[in-house]
Structures are given as structure tokens and as C-alpha cells.
Amino acid sequence: MINANRQVWALLGHAALTQLITFVLRPATTYRALELGVPASWLGVLSGSFALVPLVLALPAGHIVDRLGERRVMLAGSLLMCAAGTLLLALGHTVPGLIAGSVVLGTAHLGAIVGQQALVANSTTSGRMDSAFGYYTFAASLGQAAGPLMIVAFGGTKAIPDTAPIFQAGIAVAIALVALTFAIESTRTQRGPATTENVGVRQLLRLPGLAGALLTACAVLAAVDISLVYLPALGAERGIASSLIGTLLVLRAASSMASRFFLGRLSEAIGRRRLLILSIFGAAAGISVTAAPAPVWLLLLAVTVAGFGLGVGQPLTMSWLAESAPPGARGRAMSLRLTGNRAGQVIIPGAIGMVAAGLGAAGVLWVTAAGLALTGVLARNLPVNRS
Secondary structure, three states: OOOHHHHHHHHHHHHHHHHHHHHHHHHHHHHHHHHOOOOHHHHHHHHHHHHHHHHHHHHHHHHHHHHHOHHHHHHHHHHHHHHHHHHHHHHOOOHHHHHHHHHHHHHHHHHHHHHHHHHHHHHOOHHHHHHHHHHHHHHHHHHHHHHHHHHHHHHOOOOOOOHHHHHHHHHHHHHHHHHHHOOOOOOOOOOOOHHHHHOOHHHHHOOOOHHHHHHHHHHHHHHHHHHHHHHHHHHHHHOOOHHHHHHHHHHHHHHHHHHHHOHHHHHHHHOHHHHHHHHHHHHHHHHHHHHOOOOHHHHHHHHHHHHHHHHHHHHHHHHHHHHHOOOOOHHHHHHHHHHHHHHHHHHHHHHHHHHOOOOHHHHHHHHHHHHHHHHHHHHHHOOOOOO
16 A cells, blocks of 8 residues: 555655756766866757757657556666766766766656656546646756755855766765655556557547647746746846846746645636636736836846746646546656657747847747747637546
């Protein structure tokens, strides 16, 4: 018999530690590359190597989760986290070693999060999906926030820190992640009939609301990435102090975490579809005001509103996908979402940058806000599929 409380806390801890390790090792890899004198062009290759394998293997990984269970895939991802840290520590003195470590880290991250998301979907009743995915993404956000703090703790005060202690700390946390995996049990009680083993991408995309939820998740995540890149660029263009831009980014992240923590209550009070639409339009409005010349107090308010709205989109679309997909195919649904997100992270920012060429950072943010507003209009067609 699965101890429900132990299962929940182990899953949330696994989510937080997975993101913590990722957000420690990725920037540490960049620092090691700079230490080696790697040119800026190679930094892009290094960054892309992390996302390359997830883009290719996400769908097969989801199928493996559905066939073998969540814990086995999470355990494989955890072990690969240890391998990634070890590779970076042992071979990180060369560019091929850094690329190899990044590829393994990307694969590890894929296995861990696909297993985690499928476990949330398969172990949660329909009426609790929004709250469950809200807490799950909140835990992941905590890990993302804690990761950079480990660089401060182990990296010293130099502009380019000593990365060996950081890699060692990452390996230590990865070992704890492996141990934590054994406190988790795969959930198969909601597994559907055997025919779900043959459910493919086309069949999933035909399910009511699933394609719309995928597109919504893709647009929201791209907007998050664009805001992270172009808020500093906007500050540089307008002579805004970097300390204020840093404060804006912290506010955006904090308000996203707050929206995820209270997601279940908000969804019950407002309704899932209405909450999703309002959050998307709120994010679009917040980004628009941020891009416009505005006093500091209004910038702070606008970024807080935008962050709150952007924080709602990801967990709500996870809920939609989990409830749209039949039991036994939810791992594939989660991996399909991940594939769409990764593709959107590559395509959408570049496309918006081309459309807004010549308009500067503000133009990019305005086009992003317009895209979000259009996404909000399209989200009105999503079915209310929660029982």
C-alpha cells in the first residue's frame, strides 16, 4: 500500500532537487567554458546540446513511462544526473567533455520530469489535478531558485568561479536524488485497457482540447523565455539600472510561484478555463505595460501581474493534458507537451525577433504580448473537461 503523504513529499522533493541540480550544473558548465576561453559562438552550441536529446527522445520517453512505470524512468534520470556531474568534473577541461556532460544532463532532466509529470497525472483524481500540478510546479520553481544559490555558496567571489566544487556539490545532490527515488512507487491503478498501449501522437492530438492545451503551453513558455532575455535588453536600451531589472525579474518569478501555490483554490473559485484565459490576458497586459515608458511603481506592478499570469499557464495546461489523455497514455501526453515546448522555445523567440526587427526590445515584448492575447482568444475554445 502506497503511503500517500510519503509519495507526495517524495515527488515534490524529487521535482525540487531535479531542477536544483539542473540550475547548478548548467551555469557552472558555462563558467567552465568561459574559463577555457570558449568563444561566444560555442556557448550557443553548448546550450543547445542540453535541449537536443529531449527534443528527439521526449516521445519515446513518454511511451517507456507508460509501459514500465514512472519510478523506473525517474530512477534512470536520477542516475544520469550523477553521470552528468561526473562527466563534467572528470572531462570538463575539454569542450567535447562539456558538450557530452550537457547532453547527458539534458537526457537526465528529460527522464526525471516526464516520470514526475506522469506520476502526478496518474496518481491524482480529476477534481484535484489543478492543485496537484500547481504544487508540483511550485516545488520545481523552488529548485530553480535554489540552484543559483549553490553557485554562490561553492563558487567563491571571483567573476569566473572555481567550478570543481560546484560540480562536486551537484554530484552530491544527485546521489540524494537517486536515494529519494526509492521512496516513490509507480502508480498503475488508473491504467486503462490494453488498447492504450497503441495510442499514438495522431490519436492524442484528436482528443478534445489536447491540441489547444499544447499550443497554449508552448506560447506561455516562450513568453517566459522572451521576458527573461528582453527585460535586461530593454533596461540597457533605456538606461534602467541593472538592480531595478534584477528586482523586476525576481518579482516575476515570485509572483509565478505564488500563483502556482494557490492554483487549486483559484481554479475552484473561478473555473479552470476562465482562470486560464484571464491569466493569459493578464500576462499580455502586464508585458505590454512593461514595454511602454512607465514610472517605476507601474513597472513593478506590471511585472508582478505578468508573472502571476505566466505562472498559471504551465500547470493548468498540464492538468488539461492529463485529463484529456486516457489512463495508460498520460506519459505520452506529458512528453508530447515537452516536445512542443522545446520546439516552441526554439522557433517562437526567433520568429518574434524577426517580426519585431528594428523595433528594439520594446517591440519584441509588444509582439509577444499580442501573441499571448491571441492565445487567450483561442483558449476560449478549450473544453471544460474536468468532472
